[in-house]
Amino acid sequence: MNNDLISRKAAIAFLQSIPYIKEHPNMGELMKEWIEQIPGVQPKTGRWIDDNCSECGQYVYHGDANNYCPNCGAKMESEEN
Numbered sequence: 001m002n003n004d005l006i007s008r009k010a011a012i013a014f015l016q017s018i019p020y021i022k023e024h025p026n027m028g029e030l031m032k033e034w035i036e037q038i039p040g041v042q043p044k045t046g047r048w049i050d051d052n053c054s055e056c057g058q059y060v061y062h063g064d065a066n067n068y069c070p071n072c073g074a075k076m077e078s079e080e081n
């Protein structure tokens with residue numbers, strides 16, 4: 001199983017789109033409460049410094065072409081910010 005990040009909001013929306021859950025709203029509410037209790041992580045942000053990630057230091061060839069660091073997953077702030 002991937003150890004990636006998912007959106008809690010998207011997970012609840014997906015859950016509520018399942019026909020079985022629509023037929024059993026109490027089950028949907030219970031599962032929504034469980035999803036809301038799952039510990040979350042705050043995505044880190046960084047920037048490219050000469051194609052090196054400011055968060056983990058990883059060198060990435062043409063790093064500034066990526067929105068995320070492929071090594072640590074930091075979301076890169078754009079130059080415009």
Ligand SMILES: [Zn+2]
Binds near residue numbers: 053055
């Ligand atoms: Zn990184």
